[in-house]
Amino acid sequence: MTVRQFKVWRGDESGGQLNDYQVEVNEGEVVLDIIHRLQATQEPDLACRWNCKAGKCGSCSMEINGMPRLGCMTRMSTFEEDETITVTPLRTFPVIRDLVTDVSFNYQKALEMPAFAPPKDVEPGEYRMQQVDVERSQEFRKCIECFLCQNTCHVVRDHEENKLAFSGPRLFIRAAELDMHPLDARGDRKEIAQQQQGLGYCNITKCCTEVCPEHIKITDNAIIPMKERVVDRRYDPLVVFGRKILRRDQLTSTAVAEPAVHSGPVTVAEGAAPVNFSRPLSGPPGPEVNAAGHVNLNEMLSDRAAAASPFGDDITFPVDPKTLNYYHPGGADH
């Protein structure tokens, strides 16, 4: 048993401060254990969400020494003995009290996202799918809705104004999940992601992937394939022609090609890591608008095939890591 230094943010939407605490820490404990000890011994009304204490429910999201983490999955042994541990609420969402934030943004976005469309003419019990085909979507269904990815994404982290148009990585993997679902009856998941969820705002910084406690490859396996395939399909002359003369439900869906393999993993330039995560970055400039001040949502009116990129047309992937607040864990050879 040792006594360690903690700073915990206490307050509500009108403001607050970091309070200092000295708390007993035992071998094998996690940060959430310490919060519980604080409640039981010093601050009975300290507000904090938790349920499972096993990394399964995604309730105990908080920022520990500035990193978005699950309190129940952060071992005390990962800190130095004399290190002060600072615990603050998620920054992207409005504070309710202490470590509890208002995460309703995420539920609202989920509500707006078209649900699974069951295939017509397939009776319950008659669903047949191969394991290899369901596995791709299953990866995304591991999501425990901790919203750490949403919290870390710079598009909304300090940009309240982007929340209206941007659903965030949690919902992008939901879109990808349905897109890759072998029996989902809708064929327009990518278009929805692009046009209604603001996929275009994402510039593949991979910060979301880095914080995901479920290790879902949000960017590589969901966002990039969704982006690439939107481009593929929009360039396909047959599909574009089909769109001109047919209603969507009359289209025979063209077999979707395997997502083109994304060019090799981003490597961090020599000397550029570790990155200072709080370095201010210029926010996304916002999409190009037409004379009426609206985004050109319909590709027939737009001067290019893919949806307008908020970063201009000349962006190429992978993005130069030097310009990003991103450091790929494991370093250059990872």
Place this chain on the structure above:
Amino acid sequence: MVNIEAHAYDVVVIGAGGAGLRAAIEARLAGKKVAIISKSLFGKAHTVMAEGGAAAAMGNVNSNDNWQVHFRDTMRGGKFLNNYRMAELHAKEAPDRIWELETYGALFDRTKDGKISQRNFGGHEYPRLAHVGDRTGLELIRTLQQKIVSLQQEDKAKFGDYQARIRVFAECTITELLLEGTGAKKRIAGAFGYYRESGEFVVFEAPAVVLATGGVGRSYKVTSNSWEYTGDGHALALRAGAKLINMEFLQFHPTGMVWPPSVRGILVTESVRGDGGILKNSEGKRFMFDYVPDVFRKQYAETPEEGDRWYTDPDNNRRPPELLPRDEVARAINSEVKAGRGTKAGGVYLDIASRRPAAEILKRLPSMYHQFKELADVDITAQPMEVGPTCHYVMGGVEVDPDTASAGVPGLYAAGEVSGGMHGSNRLGGNSLSDLLVFGKRAGEYAASYTDELAARPKIDDTQVAAAVEAALSPLTREGGENPYTLQSDLQDVMGTLVGIIRRKGELEDSLRQLAELRERIQKVGATGGRRYNPGWHLALDLRNMLVVSECTAKAALEREESRGGHTREDFPKMSATWRKVNLICSLSTEGGVDLAHQPIPTMTPELLGLFEQSELAKYMTEEELS
């Protein structure tokens, strides 16, 4: 109640776990206006923690499986104390409920021919558990959550409002049910609670309430259960005049982690054993072969060689004894530890590392691996785990009508872990998730049809609301009240040491004395701070529920003088055929104490009895019943 927020709904579902969500879907499909209320955020209920799977006799892996076999296994697991009709409905309807989930978007693991894959689990004769890796509960709750979203989208298209017919009240705790009338005319009128976020009160006016609040495990220190499991639904039902059944039967999961402390209480899913894991004591002996009880002798392997062959050739070999029902496994571990053959932390070793290649373990138990690696730096592909019994599930609960899930008070329904009877004295792994779906649906359906038949909506009695407000505020206004965390910890100590896995008369009597003292202290509990998101206050309000439910368990455990399933009396180590005929029923006395009564268990129909061999029934039943 002028300044209390009020809502009117047809059906109010308390609980957003599997049972609650399934009930809400059904009531909404019947055209009702439904509220879903939950203590935590939407999609976080306890159901997310279920790992192993949902049992349904679909026969996808072994075509010999059917509802009769499932029924038989369930009755055997519950030691024939189950409400047979619930077990029958459950076995018959579970496959449809699982298939339905696929139409909501669920993605279960598949067999080679593309059907839902099914895995072995303790107590199930055939591979029967539909699963998704080891996160089946998450899949179930996410699927139901997303189905609710899809219904809300339909409502938005039709009525212009997502919440026109289903509204989720997250982080809202119900503290009281509101009733109309007295005696035989008593019926449900609504529910009263508070928003955790703001501390403001809220009244739901509704003719039908479905309780789906889950279990009671927070009364124990080593438990797999979260802070939500304070027995609220059990206590609400008692206070509304309903009865609890089988409260002495608590399931201690045989294999919870006992070391290191950061993972203490976390369960090691039974599929570790189903996939080849074995139990060893500190001497390295695979001890389960010494603990096969007579009733199971015929179904289990006698040598390790036969047991090992079973994994690849189940038709010609008997299963290894590691797959005995969980109470047998828990008891065996307890005996080994008591005999001094346990680990330092008081557990035994569960070893899969030396039995299966690392890649296979990773493939079959991914989240288990990930969890232990991250939380405790334990690599389950390389070293054995240290496990021991952990409070896990309560078989007992609200006594319900098997077909309608009605809790006896008109308008009150219960489903899921909060209801009792279905699992008898012991639940088989995987039977809970299917139970939630089968009886959740039934509760929703019958709650909806109950509101159809009403001539007039019940009226809320303002004096009840005023009393509920006063009760809820009292810990905050009490000067110098006792710390709720201390009280909770004392309660857990009493239950853990005196009403734990192995019970004795003297200790149980002692527990009742100590619970009586705690009752006095809990009436004087205090909370500091304000009303906004104040966990100390919330716990103070939960304590009285934990207490009354603990009293029921202790009382019933003292009364039942036999050992059966989740109830083990050291002084009465044998199962008794006469006690099998008795259900113990708890109700609230007029002074607020717990009354205990004996009630005969319903007699199984001849058709169902015919599914068993006479020689098997002879192990459970009295001569008189058999003739």
